[in-house]
Amino acid sequence: MSSVSAGAVAFNLFITVLMVVTGSINTLAGKFTDHTIVNNKHFKHPFFQAAIMFFGQLLCLFVYLIMKKLEQRRQQNRESENSGADTPMSEILDIPKKTPPQINNWVFLPLSCCDATSSAISYVALILTNASSYQMLRGSVIIFTGLVSTAFLGMKLKGYQWLGMFLVTLGLVVIGLTDYIYGDKVNDDINGIITGDLLIIISQLIVSFHVSAQQKFLKQYDVPPLKAVGMEGMFGLMVVSFAMIPMxxxxxxxxxxxxxxxxxxxxxxxxxxxxxxxxxxxTITITVFSMAFFNFAGLTVTKRLSATSRMVLDSIRTLVIWMISIPLFGQRFIPWQIFGFIFLVMGMFTYNDVYFGPKFRKEVLPKMKESSLKRIVAKFICGMEDGEIEEDHEALVDSGDNDPL
Incomplete structure (x- = not known):
């Protein structure tokens, strides 16, 4: 592995860990805020908190502008130092440099509206339904994102990626069901619960369009993630601020x-x-800065990996939050939920083709008897092409280890 690829892998690992950690901190800070009692009542200002989160994203724009200014100064210094050097032929012939098309900053307005709308719908849904249903149905965003990315971005998800998405969703379903069965039922309004559940699904559908559109714009226009987060924060803060006036x-x-x-x-x-x-x-200060880092990491994951990868990693926050919430907020420990988290982790590993996929392709698939079943497994589950299947089979025959399973 080259140093460049090793560095890229290390950065991808760092940015995914940063996303999970800061996302968990953000959620826990929000819980602390909601549990804070002032003047004998809980702090209940969800739309104001949404504005605070958008303000956190806006900070990324200031960082981007500062870094851009510093880079321009460094570029000017380099040009002044090389002023005596020969002029490049491309400048003599006035050949324009190949640069990605410039994005219109107003594109971030509908993205911010999607973000604000999904957050508002989720808040209303969480009031109407119980927390277990909210957490369970929230996992549907992974499926929606995969479908939207396939339909509108032309992405072709491999079989193991669909399997990983299924396992993550299954894990969230197990967690939600066990919480619903063994937890305390505090909402007996069946109409409210059904309405809340439908609103959760609608909100997650909007989220899937949001992150898929982000992926399209980030890769098509090569938008720096810091700028993208900052612009969404600016427009989002404007939208929520104006909306709070009639509220x-x-x-x-x-x-x-x-x-x-x-x-x-x-x-x-x-x-x-x-x-x-x-x-x-x-808690609000922590929310502001954790939101800035979380969204920067999330958009970087979207740009470097994919929108669905971001959703899978985002779901892993459930494990971190659950482990911390039990001692911190006195949340009830339900042993059956461990199985849900096992599905969750297995889904993440499967989708990102870590451990299970490579081990299966290396140790199990080559030993399978040549048949249509092997080709189906290799092509649709492992994502291998016909040429790769033939190469693996020939390598196994040449090694003399051709005992089929």
Missing amino acids: YFIHVSPTFSNNPEGRLEDVITAFKEIAVSTRLQI
Whole structure:
């Protein structure tokens, strides 16, 4: 393996770990914020919190602009140092350099609207249904992302990738079902539960379009992830901020809000509660910076790997959050959920073709008797081409180890 490829693998590993860690921190910080009691009531300002998260993304734009300015200065210094050198032939002949097409920054507006819409729908759904159903159905985003990427981006997912997506979804279903069966039932409104479940599916469908569109724009226009995150943060903050103005005058039932006079969102009250609570100040600060790192890592994964890879890795956060939430928030330990997390990890390994796939292709597949079954397994499950299948079979015959299974 060359040093370049080794460095790329190391960076991919770093960015995936960064995504899982910062994503977990962000979710846990959000839980701490929701559990904070100010003036004898919980801090319940989801739309304000969405604005805070978009502000965290906006910070990436400032970092991008600073880095771009520094790079321009370094480029100017290099040009001044090489001013006496021969002028490149491409400049003499006025041959334009081959650069990717420039993206219109307004493209990020619909992406931000998708993000804001899915977040709002998820919030409403979480109020109507229980947490177990929310977590279980949230896994559907992996399937939706795979389907959308295949239909609109022309991606061809291999058999083991579909298998990995299935295992991840199965793990989330096991976790959700065990929580529903053995957990405490706090919502007996069956109509509300059904409506909430449908809203979760709709929100995850929107998320799948969001991340797939991100992948298309990032790869087609070669947009720096820092800029993409920052632009989405800027537009998202604008959208949510304007939306919170009419929300102040909308009055809802206590189920949806505990603000004065039942306002759907009350930014003034939110700032007052933050001002008197050190815990809120800390958790919101953590939310801002973890959101910035999480989205930067997520978009980098989308650009370097794929949108579905991002969704699979994002689902692994469930394991980290579950392990920490049990001692931290007093969440009930349900042993059966361990099986769900096993499916979750196996799905991640299978989708990313780590350990199971290479081991099967190296040790099991070559020993299988030449048949249509072997070709089906090799082509549709392992993602191998006909030429690769023949090469593996010939190599096995030449080695003398041709005992079929």
